[in-house]
Amino acid sequence: MLESQLALYNHINIKPDVMLAIEIGGGNGLQGRCSAMYVGSDSLTFSTQE
């Protein structure tokens, strides 16, 4: 899910401290899922809201 952000930041040559993403969309049952990647470390966390 964060691949698009990685590609964008690589293209404009910016290294953000953190990237956040929220899933939205109609009726796919995936709404509310959030992703975070802390750039510069190996940690990758996911959490799902109710």
Added chain:
Amino acid sequence: MILGASSNMDIPSIDGDFMGRALPSAHQITPVVFEPEGAIFMPTTMADGNGNTMMFLRATSEQMIERVLRAALAEMGSHVGLARGPYSGLKTKAYVVENTISLAWRIGRAVALCRQTSRLDNVAEVIVDELGGNESARVLFKGKIVEVARKLIKGHLYGEVAIEATDISGKGMVEFEGKLKIPFKNENVMATVELDDGTEQVRVLLSNRS
């Protein structure tokens, strides 16, 4: 998690967005309203997480970006990640619909409190109170979902949900009459009520200019 960036990492977050409510297409935003010519958030990238990434470097308009990416996402399994190019703080301040993040947080808190205190019968009224009372919102209908129809066409989910008036509280009282129908294109488009005598009334309409 957006607010978590502020509390955990001391990164400012913006209490607002460019829509103010859910709309079905990505170009239906305030920056396009105020600056309708040309593409705004460039470059734009989209990835499906399965090894396919595409990058949009130039475009004639935000609407063209929406049309092209929507067609591509339909081919990529209708589930993609999208990242838009940077936007200035000055223009964000000029065009943002303010307080939508905190409003969503207040609505979520109200619903959570209703669940904790077993007051789900009144959750609609509680949400109206959080939105500012009867001057800002009202309860359109209460009932039971009896039908949901969905059809995926070119990356958009079209369909209609039907809600039949019923006794929600279990006190032998039906507050509303008939059947509420909500057609949607990803997001709710309008709400009509089919009354018991067969007549139909429009209760809410999202116009093209909304």
